[in-house]
Amino acid sequence: MQLIWLRSDLRRHDNTALAAAAGRGPTVAVYLLSPEQWLTHDDAACKVDFWLRNLRALSAALGELNIPLLIRTATRWDRAPEVLLKLCRQLRIEAVHVNEEYGLHESRRDAAVALALHAEGIAFTSHLDQLLFKPGSVLTKTGGYFQVFSQFRKVCHERLHRSMPSLVKAPGKQAPLAIASDPVPDAVAGFAPPGPSLRALWPAGEAEAHRRLDTFADAQIDYYQSERDYPAKPGTSQLSAYLAAGVLSPRQCLHAALQSNQGEFESGKAGAVTWINELLWREFYKHILVGYPRVCRHRAFRPETEALPWRDAPDDLAAWQEARTGLPIIDAAMRQLLETGWMHNRLRMVVAMFLTKNLLIDWREGERFFMRHLIDGDLAANNGGWQWSASTGTDAAPYFRIFNPLSQSEKFDGEGVFIKHWLPQLAGLNKKDVHNPAALGGLFGVADYPAPIVNLGTSRERALAAFKNLPSRSSTGEGHE
Known part of the structure; x- marks a missing residue:
């Protein structure tokens, strides 16, 4: 009997490990619920819900092939070896198949599972897939x-x-096994399911x-x-x-x-x-x-940037998180994230540069906040994007290249359609004023919309000065290849 341990590979077609397992003999699938680990990794509630909904769809698809899907709990990944070993003993599994995952915790988890299985004569085979x-x-x-x-x-x-x-061929139907699939839970403790409107944006399967x-x-x-x-x-x-x-x-x-x-x-x-x-x-x-596994440890890719004098500014951070910076393109983008679990890629760069350059707040605060809200949250892409925007990462934007939210707004949302959709209180403004309501002057500006929390010009100079004062890159031995 073969076991495929599903992780971030929730599909029947072009699934390397699934095809390999099914090609070797009767196959059972298992998925581990690891809520404490997911909390540690800042996985978003909407993302966990998306996983569960896709698992349900996959369970039905595997059921058509007579491959049962079992659900087990390993609250943290250090429990995975004992949970999987117990299942392998029960089902007399000969080999466990997985698709490789990347990241420090993932690699350590898989190494520990492989060790435990090999000690009992059970093969652990990982496949290139994602x-x-x-x-x-x-x-x-x-x-x-x-x-x-x-x-x-x-x-x-x-x-x-x-x-x-x-592409890898999907497995065919196998003879029925005397093993029933487990029901996939509707929710997992610690991750409140999102509302129907967000779910409707992201159908599963x-x-x-x-x-x-x-x-x-x-x-x-x-x-x-x-x-x-x-x-x-x-x-x-x-x-x-x-x-x-x-x-x-x-x-x-x-x-x-x-x-x-x-x-x-x-x-x-x-x-x-x-x-x-x-x-x-x-x-x-x-x-x-x-x-460069240090990026999995919340470290900057460019070590010299660890010396940046990031500001401890909880009020500014909260204003950014809650879409009330007073800069419409920033607030509209953050509103999109909060309500849909997703943000347009151009705007991910704009809001990240605003946080790390104009507010001079540590990129790790932004990275964590994004992971806690993104339905597509992915450590590699999220970390890479944040470090690029903060000029601390690989191939990073040069520190003196700082997106101006107003010019980005005027260039990429010229008519203000995106802004007005997410900030209806600005719907009455013309296409010039909608990008910068503060320029209208007046005692109160626009009703229900805050004044900007930062001066873009002076905050840009502050960021430039902070980067200029860093030790030179050449002294770290971290130059480009």
């Missing part, structure tokens, strides 16, 4: 992990030219994920490069939550993009090329987790 390339296989000429995305992408392109990752992927690849990918930065337009794929939970695989996304672009990934349609680029950014940040 990435196109195994970490450690895309390296610099000196054998190190890349620190610069453009160089990483170049090697990935060379590899893709030589060999394109193929592979069928929905593929509907979105097909719609994007057929109709929208051509406009991706030109429209992805405009938050009021449907310019993005809305697939990130499905990728994070493994309801879709990056291979499926790559194949769909290539199909829309006559098999090209470096030429042809700009939209398809740009989107494939985004898949490779996702890949890059996962490789960074493995190559």
Whole structure:
């Protein structure tokens, strides 16, 4: 008997570990509920709900193949070895199959499980699945992990030219087993389920994920490069939550993009090329987790930036978190996050730079807050994005490049459509004033809307001074490859 231990791979199709297990013999699936671990990792309640809803859909899909899905609890990951060992003994499991996960805690958990199983003569087999390339296989000429995305992408392109990752066939129906599937719980203690409106935005299941992927690849990918930065337009794929939970695989996304672009990934349609680029950014940040594990420990990728004089400013942090900074594009973006569990990618950069540069608040505060609210929260992508915006990370924005929220707002939401949707109290303003109501003057400004909590000009100078005073990069031995 084979056991597949499901984690962030909640799908039946193109699932490497599932196909490998089913190819070896009768298969059972298991999913571990780990609420204390999820709390430690700041996983959002809406994300845990999304996992559970996708698990229910997957249980039905596996049921059609006579593969039962069992639910067990290992409150923390250090309990996983004993919980899985007990199950393996009960079912007389010969081998446990998993799809590799990345990050320090994930690697330690899997090593501990492998050790416990091997001691009892049970095989533990891990498979490459949530990435196109195994970490450690895309390296610099000196054998190190890349620190610069453009160089990483170049090697990935060379590899893709030589060999394109193929899709894995879904397993067929097996003979019924005398094992019943466990019911998937509606909720887990510590994670309050979101309201129906948020759930409706993110339907569960592979069928929905593929509907979105097909719609994007057929109709929208051509406009991706030109429209992805405009938050009021449907310019993005809305697939990130499905990728994070493994309801879709990056291979499926790559194949769909290539199909829309006559098999090209470096030429042809700009939209398809740009989107494939985004898949490779996702890949890059996962490789960074493995190559530079300090980023899993809440450490800056660039060690010299640990000396930055971050401000302890709880009132400013709360204003940012609660969408009342007085800067409409920032507040509208934060409102989108709080109500939908998702934020437009351009705005993720704008609000992150505002927090880390204009407010000079530690990027870790923002990273944690995002993880606690994002339905697509992913350690690698979230950490990578925050450190990029804060100029503490790989390939980081140069510290003197600080997005101005007003010019970003005017450029990417020129008519104020996005702002007015999320901040209805500003709906009466014209397209010039909606970006900066404070400029209207008057004793009270706009009713129900706060004055800006910071002066953009002086706060920018403060950030520049803080970065200029850091020890030079060369003294840390952390220059780019």
